[in-house]
Amino acid sequence: MNIQAELISIGNELLSGRTLNTHGRDLGEALAAIGLQLSRDTTIPDDIPVIGSAVDEALARVDLVFASGGLGPTIDDITRDALAKLLNQKVVIDQPTVDYLKEWYEQRGRTITLASTRQAQVLESAVVLPNSVGAAPGQRIELPQKKILFVLPGPPNEFNAILSEEIIPWLKKRYADARPRLVRVVCTQGIGESDIVTILEATGYEPQGIDLGFYPGMGKVEIRLAAAPGHEARIEEAEQTLRELLAGHLELS
Structure with a gap:
């Protein structure tokens, strides 16, 4: 829907x-x-x-x-x-x-x-x-x-x-059958948008059926992954791969 x-x-x-x-x-x-x-x-x-x-x-x-x-x-x-x-x-x-x-x-x-x-x-x-x-x-x-x-x-x-x-x-x-989109967030620090994109492009990271959004601010970049309902496994895999690729730049909890 x-x-x-x-x-x-x-x-x-x-x-x-x-x-x-x-x-x-x-x-x-x-x-x-x-x-x-x-x-x-x-x-x-x-x-x-x-x-x-x-x-x-x-x-x-x-x-x-x-x-x-x-x-x-x-x-x-x-x-x-x-x-x-x-x-x-x-x-x-x-x-x-x-x-x-x-x-x-x-x-x-x-x-x-x-x-x-x-x-x-x-x-x-x-x-x-x-x-x-x-x-x-x-x-x-x-x-x-x-x-x-x-x-x-x-x-x-x-x-x-x-x-x-x-x-x-x-x-x-x-619209009782409507379901929210699946969203996952990965936050980085100490690395700019262009450097993140360079890393992702060099490794061929382009998850299918996943929308990526980049939101920079105050030395950090929030990366949002979104997918249609029913694609939990796909978005979880995309998030895990992203975290592995940016392991040295993830925001400390």
């Missing part, structure tokens, strides 16, 4: 450098843990045509699309409008979310306003995903050809709460 996903992060503040975008890291890790793959991470501005085209193109490529950001109460929070236009759907008020927002604001000594209720707007076909740590809920929109569009708020704590509490459990049920 090879289910791929794309993330579209929406917000001028992400492109200007004012806000650090951590969604790709968090989503990629969460999906990999249940056997799904984040294949692309795109950041775009708050612009209705750009949002529409980015989501449309992503849905043409993969089964799962995550769009984050632009769900707040201000005039530049236009993600709902862009998606409604793309999917030819109405934007409606979700009354349970309005009730939740009233209580949410009261607990903080504030009164809900008409602008605040904008955060309760969802697409008419959406399944509303509760936001346990913030205001605007997430949305799950099921589309033709088994495509799924998830819409999430931008703040990382809210994004991750909805992801872990609502989306990942649902995906685990939907």
Whole structure:
């Protein structure tokens, strides 16, 4: 099973450098843990045509699309409008979310306003995903050809709460047969990437069916081996051979 996903992060503040975008890291890790793959991470501005085209193109490529950001109460929070236009759907008020927002604001000594209720707007076909740590809920929109569009708020704590509490459990049920890729890690020290590659090439080390990744930093290189589920013997053999070839350069435990 090879289910791929794309993330579209929406917000001028992400492109200007004012806000650090951590969604790709968090989503990629969460999906990999249940056997799904984040294949692309795109950041775009708050612009209705750009949002529409980015989501449309992503849905043409993969089964799962995550769009984050632009769900707040201000005039530049236009993600709902862009998606409604793309999917030819109405934007409606979700009354349970309005009730939740009233209580949410009261607990903080504030009164809900008409602008605040904008955060309760969802697409008419959406399944509303509760936001346990913030205001605007997430949305799950099921589309033709088994495509799924998830819409999430931008703040990382809210994004991750909805992801872990609502989306990942649902995906685990939907793709119950998915299995995480096998991963092994070999860490070296005192040797650079180019020297490691020279050693491996000189010995003809090129394990079949194994993806190799090299991640240098602070005098060390982390080598990650990855393989499809069911190839335990193959990846264990590749790891053992790699350790033997680099025996004089392995990081001390």
